[in-house]
Amino acid sequence: MKKLKKENNRRDFLKKCSLSTVPFLIPTIGLNAMSFEKTNDKVLTKNQSSVNFIYDGLALGPTEYLNKLQEINKSKPIEPDFYGGGGTTKLIEEEFAKITGKEKAIYLPTGTMANQLAIKLLNENNTKVIVPENSHIYRDEADAAQSVHGKRLIPVGKGKSYFDITDLKSTIDYTNKNEVFKSGLGTVVIENPVRRADGTFVPIGVIKDISKYCKENNYKMHLDGARIHIASAFSNISVSEYASYFDTVYISLYKYLNASGGAILCGDAKIIEQISHQIKILGGTVFQSWNNTSMALHYLEGINERWNEVVIKSEKLITALNKLNGISITSLKNGTNIYDLILSNEISLKKLAIFLYNEHNIWLGRANDKGIVKFTVNESLLTRDYTDILDAWKKGIEQARN
Ligand SMILES: Cc1ncc(COP(=O)(O)O)c(C=O)c1O
Structure with missing residues (x-):
């Protein structure tokens, strides 16, 4: 019974991330490495919305989606x-x-x-x-x-x-x-x-x-x-x-x-x-x-302003992350919200991803066959304090050193 519940939670998470059906376009990360112990609802009770470095959008789960619709409907009936x-x-x-x-x-x-x-x-x-x-x-x-x-x-x-x-x-x-x-x-x-x-x-x-x-x-x-x-x-x-x-x-x-x-x-x-x-x-x-x-x-509504903020906040975060030992995030020619993230050999991507997900509800994508993680920024960056996100990464990188 317990095993079944755990498997269901895992499936919910995979579904939420579209990972069970999309074979390669979505970087299925360190997600492989994640524990999947937390359901979307449990994460929400920590009152920390997720910051994902995987998608173009917020990747809302069913609970978040329904809550958001309620909120929209309350402020102006749909x-x-x-x-x-x-x-x-x-x-x-x-x-x-x-x-x-x-x-x-x-x-x-x-x-x-x-x-x-x-x-x-x-x-x-x-x-x-x-x-x-x-x-x-x-x-x-x-x-x-x-x-x-x-x-x-x-x-x-x-x-x-x-x-x-x-x-x-x-x-x-x-x-x-x-x-x-x-x-x-x-x-x-x-x-x-x-x-x-x-x-x-x-x-x-x-x-x-x-x-x-x-x-x-x-x-x-x-x-x-x-x-x-x-x-x-x-x-x-x-x-x-x-x-x-x-x-x-x-x-x-x-x-x-x-x-x-x-x-x-x-x-x-x-x-x-x-x-x-x-x-x-x-x-x-x-x-x-x-x-x-x-x-x-x-x-x-307000999309241009928010995405301008995403550009500014992500540039600031990437500059700070690039100052840490063993991490390199580079932009692409004519690049938009997708960057190349490479970790040096002494940092385990798996440990980093698990730590960020379990401790901070921050999601990171899996590396491709060249060892590059497609580090994707989106509006979820705006839902949390900049210093908290950076601190989580700093702690994660230290924990993930072999
Ligand atoms: C560039 C581009 N065009 C079209 C589509 C198709 O959108 P839909 O999934 O709504 O059919 C997608 C979806 O992945 C896309 O990325």
Whole structure:
């Protein structure tokens, strides 16, 4: 019985961290090393919210999620939507249309659906869509474009974080010269920040060049901006400026806005007004979505200010941690909230992770095969005192020395 309970707790924790289902994208850390003795509720009774160095958002567990919804509902009663219409869902759509400077925005159950419907509709009768080779659309959407929507994805920029105008032009040139039966290219996609390149952002000059070329040649542009506010915080380019170079923009509601799922697609009314019918065709029309949209709307308010604070606080913390013996945290070129953490041989990552988790409710990711931990900062940093976090690390490093 006791063993079963322990196993259930362990499973709860794994579930909360999405670790049981996500094979490699999420660094499953020292999590292997953690004791898993504490359930989310026990940690909460210590009245110490978690600081995680693993995710883009707060990774709220069920209790925290429900408490937060209660808090939101108490301060202003949540208005339910009806099959996606009205209530908080309408409010968040209006808010995102404003933020991106687009005519309209619409809620969808997933980002995958938002991406796929955007390229399908933007492309009209054209069959070809150019996508980054390392993008979610190309690699992680189960060939939906080809199998459901009759669109052929052409990947560009293999082996690079992002493709530039030269890569784009040479791919278009190559297809034009080498294909006998011409079918049109309709849309070019950019993902920013790039998930498979450790969240690095695409330089604004590259986006501008591509956008100008696409306008001149009558190609539409779609932005997979699942984490666009994070790119914005680290690149100092506003979300509205990013959006201005694209016809449609998708933004996730759960990566850093802490909902349990959901997506927003923004663009011209002509496109967005076709989306709800398409969602229904795909069986994605959900009775009510206020549980996601009220949470995301809550975290959308003041997001720029909070992420500016994350940038400042994390820089301060990283500078202080780099002064400790045996720890090195470096930023990436065009980096956003993901850094490379390397420990010297005399410090055990396993001991450090267990200590931080058990004693301080601080979560650290696992090392990859090169011994690098992807040290990820997010809003959870703002929920605790800076000195407490630094002291926890100092103690942890000393405890973890072999
Ligand atoms: C860059 C990017 N685009 C799209 C998606 C798809 O989002 P969803 O899980 O809501 O389908 C993800 C999710 O991992 C992502 O990281």
